[in-house]
Amino acid sequence: MSNEHIPTKFSNPAPLGLAGFALTTWLLSMINAGWFSGDGMNMVLAVALAYGGTAQMIAGVMELPRGNTFGATAFVSYGAFWWSFALFVLFLHDKVPTAFVGWYLFMWGFFTLYMWVATWKAARALQLVFLALWITFFLLAAGEWTGMPGLKVAGGYGGLITAAFAFYLSAAEVINDAHQRTVLPIGAPGAAH
Template sequence: MATNTEHNAVNSAVNGDTSTHAQDFEKATRGMSHEEKTAAQNAARFGYGPLAHMRTNLDATLPAFGGEFQPGLYRGVEKRKFANPAPLGLCAFALTTFVLSLINLGTRNIKVPAIVISLAFGYGGLVQLLAGMWEMAVGNTFGATALSSYGGFWISFAIILTPGGFEIEATITEQQSTKALFDCLGFYLMGWFIFTFLLLICTLKSTVAFFLLFFTLDLAFLMLGCSYLVLENGAPHTGLTRAGGAFGILAAFLAWYNALAGIADTSNSFFIVPVLHFPWSEKGRAARTEDKTDSSV
């Protein structure tokens, strides 16, 4: 096991001259076990941990990583002035989705989603929108688009749920009918289903957890959208609503998982959250090439 002295040596190596980082890397990790050294190296590839800046090639690209909300190869930010905003946005999305999905599942017979209004405005909406703006600052187009859009989703959804807010529900019901209101909500959710599908396509070369996050979220939007378009006794379809809630719960936990992957490193956690890359991704192809090289030696 590495001692505190060895840990401090790692941090000292980080602050050294970039031309000597390769030598300092070996020196700083000399007292670590194989598992600890591997974990530190993995954390460093994602821009975190005590070895985060110990790269001699400043133009090197890093593999897709859900903790950074990066679906493809991206360039690491040396001596970044901004923290990683992705975990904040993911957590804001996860908690708000978790609460709403429990209600959609009919947990403890709760059917009125009024409690979600506060979360949707304050956490899932405002905080996630801010995280999306900060993703722009670190140069992550995908993260900025996704987090800002879902922040906007929660704010707009909270406006719809707010009693007497913009009188959206009352206007549609009075001027047309309750069925027209349900149809409009179905259109609204199907639009988010299409948007999420577009993002889903962009995660096909990333990690399994990152892909599954958008896959389950997309199915949640689809089920909930269909529940308003396929009514049951004049009300949203119960089975489809519960199916949407189930997929929403999965999406929430996957969002938390990706957030933890972006937060945990060897300086604050006893373990590094595993991220499994697809075999056809850049990381997967590189691993296969390395295995073939090792087997041929």
């Protein structure tokens, strides 16, 4: 048996995490935007637990040996968001005051806002995901606090935009890697689009 060192290349977990985030966000946002009734929530919860939460947790843990603090923090955090959201809807929704739900969403918006600041030197596509997401969280929080359905609908559309950006970035990462060239541009900072 040889003692030769075989170099290990870690795969990029970002497309997995982004896809789990995008798909779950899209489904929930269709309800928030008013495209579907709350009857669709059971599918959102199943996806939040099985894909949105779990895939992002896996992606976040995979970012650790790569030394990607941002990726690990983002994916583990948003994976935990989806798990906490599913647990809240399944078991606690009638036991938490609406104003407190607003604070839950607001604090996720605050977290997302400083994560967005951390993207300023990253690809434009990633900046857009986080920009749209913090706005979405703040709209949804305001909707909970004010009881204005229009804010929840606006948050739903913000979530759809966020999901579209995340799907695009996931697709670009996978397709560009598979073709070993830029097929779908992600826009490096300062690059022309």
